[in-house]
Amino acid sequence: AQTVTQSQPEMSVQEAETVTLSCTYDTSENNYYLFWYKQPPSRQMILVIRQEAYKQQNATENRFSVNFQKAAKSFSLKISDSQLGDTAMYFCALDGFEGGGSNYKLTFGKGTLLTVNP
């Protein structure tokens, strides 16, 4: 079974600073996709960034970038120039073909609650 582990339940950062959220995963598949989703308080989950496992180049999306280490099965998210609106729960997710299933499905970590302080 595929698993996703986020070892930091909570983090905080000062506005305008940089913060890195950690994620490790496990899968027996070679083709899969990794995502970071953001869930603000009482609001819906939105995509932050995605990474295809077959691509060596790390994905970037404005202030958000990832450090994808396939051999180590690590997928961290770096947020630069943190803003108050970045305060949210961040979920790392693996989109893979879990053994015994018939389709690709998302497996989520438990999340990291990020608070950006003014």
Added chain:
Amino acid sequence: DTGVSQDPRHKITKRGQNVTFRCDPISEHNRLYWYRQTLGQGPEFLTYFQNEAQLEKSRLLSDRFSAERPKGSFSTLEIQRTEQGDSAMYLCASRPGLAGHTDTQYFGPGTRLTVL
């Protein structure tokens, strides 16, 4: 706005009652997913539809749960004889499904169920 919508947003019910939730995916998305999220946890997969066909159900989906997508558009999730352990946020997501699994799942706002 043509995002994923869910109704109702909140539902409070008494133990033993039946409840039904609705999800309207993004237009022309042929794949639809249901997830359950409990407090302090990430979402967990419940079931998946491709068009009107329910292709997979999680072990989490007990016999009291049933999901349908009758015309391949909106979907309903029904919970019969609710239990307090069913209290959770129920999330719906959709994806185009035209490029295998390479496209992204888009989530609705969720239905928060409280069973008293």
